[in-house]
Amino acid sequence: MRTGFAVPQFGPFADPRRSARTCTALEALGCHSLWVADRLLAPRAAPEGYPGGKDMPARYGTHLDPLIALAAAAAATGRVRLGSSTLNALWQPPLVLARALTSLDLLSGGRLDVGIGMGWMRQEYEAAGVPRQGRGERLEETLDVLDAVWCSDPVVHTGRLWTIPESTVLPKPVQAPRPPVLLGGFSPQALERVGRRADGWLAASMPQAHLDGLWAVAAEAAGRAGRDPAALRRVFRVNPDVTSSAADPSEAHHRGTVRQICDHLRTVCTGPADEVLVDLQLTTDSSEQYLDLAGRFLAELA
Template identity: 35%
Template sequence: MKFTLGLPVHNVDPVEEWCSAEAITVMARAAEDAGVDAVNVTDHPIPDAKWLSRGGHHTLDPFVALTVAATATTRVRLQTNLVIVAYRNPFLTAKAVATLDTVSGGRVVVGTGAGYLRSEFAALGVDFDERNLLTDEAIDAMKAAWKGEPFDFEGTHFVAENALALPRPVQRPNPPIWIGGNSNLAIRRSVERADGWLPMPSPAGATRLLRTPPLETLDDLRDRIAYLRGHVEKVGRTDPLDIVFMPIGLDGFREELPEAGPLVEQVHAQAELGVTALSITLPSPSRAAWLENVEWFRREVVAHA
């Protein structure tokens, strides 16, 4: 089992405790020393206050934050979790990804999804109802740009004629793309356009807010994986596909660590279902406490995975 660990840069008070270059450097190095395979950050450029008051969170720009993490580390991979490609012209995102992959020596993982926060789409001038179309289109456009050859591409709101984007990413043919979301559409997008599927635990009560089907138990996950494998067979995919889930019940906003034993049991249970990596968020009441929690995770979980 591989692990991708969230850097708690959603904490912005005090900003120097979490969001400075020094803070990101220390945290990224701690994650690498703990033996995790990737660090990740999320993407919310302009959330609304109501969402924030109901449990939402701030973020840094994911590419800036991960660039700092890249300069502080040598091995750990750098994952967006999730960058919403519909928010931006896809060629701007393609350039950011290619730049980060270049300066990091080929360590980027592009976690992306269609997005769900309607007010954020409105603030960015993007039609919420076009989000799935724009997501598929952006993935195709980025792959075209990453080939390092002149290309033409006509999108819904843009046209590229005889365009060329260099340098291309270090990873060939492109950095891995993981698709977030629990829906059949997200699963099909993962199988048809990407390299991994990244669902999330979601209680039935959050379905309306997050606009994704509930996924509350390992039985729910088993059913979703069965649908994924059926679609793999249907389209004749032969390339491997990562499945990246999260431990059910381990919320990064909780104040206490879970018990190690049940967490390790869940790691093994998810591996048996076909999960290849776990996305982990750890409690972060302070940076010092978070660093202690990372060491606990290395000792009590990674060592037994």
């Protein structure tokens, strides 16, 4: 099973040199991929939409920029895939985003996986000065611009939100025709978009019945678009709450012993393109703890 880990970038891990050293060590342990996340702020009051209506973990208020953290990870490694889960793509113009992502693909020697989403927090949209209304349409045009920049020469785009006159935009990414694009989201609209135009889905570890219902939407959309659903990647993120003794089996998709959580991950990873992303930043407080627990997950999932 392909297993990846979060690039350390939040709370006590928000130190670029420490993060880079940990990425080097994670690659040496044998992981397949490393992934950054994206937060602008952590409201003191519970934000709308946060799971369970709880306050966000305080450490999300201390963070490294995801693209800079990914550049540091690229420089500190030589083999692992490097991705974002997820990069909130709507907070910057897509032409600017395309330039940064192209540079990352070049820096990494063609190891970039572009995982993007729309974000969910109203306060972050307000702070970024980007309208939250119409974000689905904004994401669709963002994907159009990325494709134009990466796959066309010259580049030209005319849309409702952005216009690019016929232009030279070089260099192109190492990966042809472009880096893989994976999309996040858990609504029917998001899964339809995954099936219709993405290379895969940034999923989450969840109960099997819920997963099956969501994935059916993407598979049906892929079929309607003349695409093979079996070719789509699925990356199952888990932010594990690791316990020393067995937890309730109904919680094993996110809470329990390492073996319990891994047993669930083995159950949901059924396709040849499926993989796991384990984020240990809410579970550990030091690089030593992070690497020790990462080694346990890798050994169990091997």
